[in-house]
Amino acid sequence: xxxxxxxxxxxxxxxxxxxxxxxxxxxxxxxxxxxxxxxxxxxxxxxxxxxxxxxxxxxxxxxxxxxxxxxxxxxxxxxxxxxxxxxxxxxxxxxxxxxxxxxxxxxxxxxxxxxxxxxxxxxxxxxxxxxxxxxxxxxxxxxxxxxxxxxxxxxxxxxxxxxxxxxxxxxxxxxxxxxxxxx
Numbered sequence: 658x659x660x661x662x663x664x665x666x667x668x669x670x671x672x673x674x675x676x677x678x679x680x681x682x683x684x685x686x687x688x689x690x691x692x693x694x695x696x697x698x699x700x701x702x703x704x705x706x707x708x709x710x711x712x713x714x715x716x717x718x719x720x721x722x723x724x725x726x727x728x729x730x731x732x733x734x735x736x737x738x739x740x741x742x743x744x745x746x747x748x749x750x751x752x753x754x755x756x757x758x759x760x761x762x763x764x765x766x767x768x769x770x771x772x773x774x775x776x777x778x779x780x781x782x783x784x785x786x787x788x789x790x791x792x793x794x795x796x797x798x799x800x801x802x803x804x805x806x807x808x809x810x811x812x813x814x815x816x817x818x819x820x821x822x823x824x825x826x827x828x829x830x831x832x833x834x835x836x837x838x839x840x
Contacts, residue, residue, distance in 0.1 A: 672726070673722065673725060673726040686729060686827070686830060686831045686834050687827045687831070688824070688826075688827030688828035688829065688830055688831030688832070689828045689831060690828070690831040690832040690834075690835045691832075692825075692828040692831075692832075693828040693829040693830065693831045693832025693833065694832045696821075696825055696828055696829045696832070697709070697829060697832055697833075698712075698713075701816075701820075701821065701825075701829075703829075705792075706812070706813065707719070707720045708720065708721065709721050709836060714792055715788060715792065716775065716776065716788055716790065716792060716812065717760060717812070717813060718760060720833060720836055721836055721838050722836060722837060722838035723833050723834075723836050724833060724834040724835055724836040724837045725836075725837040725838060727833075729830055729834055732830045732833050732834065733826065733830055736816050736821070736826060736829065736830070737815065737816060737817070737826075738815065739811035739813035739814070739815060740809075740810040740811045740813075740815075760776055760811060760812075761776065761807055761808060761809050761810065761811075762774060762775075762776070762807075762808040762810050762811065762812050763775060763776060763777045763785075763787060763805065763806070763807050763808075764804075764805075764806045764808070765785065765787060765795075765797060765802050765804065765805050765806075766802065766803045766804045767797070767801055767802055767803065768801055768802065768803055770803075773787060773789050773795055773797075774789065774790050774812070775787045775788045775789035775790050775791075775795070775812070776788050776812065777807075778794065780805075782799065783798065783799055783800075784796065784797060784798050784799055785797050785799065785802075785805060790812065
């Protein structure tokens with residue numbers, strides 16, 4: 658294959674597209690996707706931060722095509738240990754110019770002592786745009802802040818077996834594995 662000048666986001670978009678064309682490398686998923694969908698949109702609060710097909714929150718990555726781009730093992734690990742391999746956000750393969758977000762925790766403290774935690778949507782030396790855990794966009798001038806702390810950890814809670822049983826995990830992963838976007 659000849660060398661190319663593709664941006665990282667373009668390369669990831671091509672990989673996601675190619676993966677979506679072939680059957681999943683996952684041999685068998687032992688859960689019930691319908692029950693998994695109920696878990697995702699129910700009391701486990703996944704949809705408060707993650708979006709699927711336009712429904713849900715914006716704080717975490719859009720998972721509408723996660724089944725086409727991530728393995729079952731990766732999904733399980735991301736649920737049980739969300740900070741282990743913090744990844745860049747997935748890029749829409751139909752939008753070649755989209756830059757992925759980095760889903761790391763950012764906490765700012767204003768000069769008045771207000772603490773806001775979320776993910777940075779945009780940041781430069783003069784300002785920061787932070788999507789807070791309250792799902793609001795906070796536009797802050799750096800001169801009005803005491804501190805800005807970036808932590809390479811996920812805002813997503815660790816879903817232990819006490820919080821999400823193995824069967825519920827398999828159901829949730831079966832649902833996520835079924836998400837391949839619109840053909």
